[in-house]
Amino acid sequence: MDKAELRRRIVAARTRLTDPRGSATAIRETLLDRPWVQMAGLVACYWSLGTEPSTHGLVFALWKHGATVILPVLRPDDDLDWAVYDGPGSVEPGPRGLMEPVDTRRGVDAIRTAALVIVPALAVDPSSGVRLGRGGGSYDRALARVGPNVPTVALLHEGELIEGIPAEPHDMAVSMAALPSGIVTLGRV
Template sequence: MSDAIDDEKRALRADLRERRHIMSDAAREKSAAALTRQLDALLERFGATSVSCFLSTTTEPNTRPFINAAVSRGLRVLLPITREDGLLDWTVATADGSEIEGLFGLPEPLGELLGPIAVGDVDLMIIPAAAVDVSGMRMGWGRGYFDKTLGSMRDAPPVYAVIFDDELVDAVPRDVHDQPVTGAVTPARIVDLPLAT
């Protein structure tokens, strides 16, 4: 990654991180309920019976109500587990799912490891992001796990990044390894995006 792009990403991530940290608990709670409705609508649109998602941290848009509801309805939900080699393992979410602190201090599920290719069988991928731009480019938090996963998939299903409403921006800095997404899901809406080239 060039120094200029790295500096741009670092500055944008710092701004986004600060905005997420100052959000009130009431705003977080309201956005969680709205996000769950949007994610349910996305499932319905694709007729998905198997999805990948992620365990949100306290500052991310809250995916946990959605995951719990999907599991209770009998959907197969795969959750990622970070590996030392930069790849993601996957495990099936359960109603009584236990969590541990992962490699970077982030919450990760406990469960049988299915390996990196397990995600190739889902109907829809729901992934985290720091921001997404109107061309379909996603900017993550800098560890590259989801870029590597998406870049390795021959026939990826639709991929939607979960962000807050103000994190859909005009442009994000991008480098050669960065991967585009099909769309973004915010508490207010589902946005279909052109796949960036």
């Protein structure tokens, strides 16, 4: 199956989810219970939309517990700039329906200093860690800037760990997937 067809199937399956809010709560609590999350001083995350596992409560909780949270700002070239989240009133609508922080832009390299990186995905291959995104390549470029020992976590709904996701040379692997049932450590490409 090619990436476009796999994306269509996953997006269709997500529209049929019965308790996405409960999934988001389980993922948030599982992550917040991990010492490596609790100790991360700078966390790169994203503001979820649509049927993605919600990150709104996670971002707020990380911020409330003292982490500096940076969220992406989509640039015209589809690369990701980063800005600091500073509470519930610090995000506003940006391009393509994305919510973005209103803080000063920190540049595409700001992600290099993150101690934890949380990214969206439609699916992840459990053997290789290759993630299937929306197809723009924004997160592959961002993940290429992350240090080798920094935990990179894709948030998924149950059933979205899928063997054999087609990979291209630019596709970047993640080290873990967080699902409502727990955190899975993935193989590396």
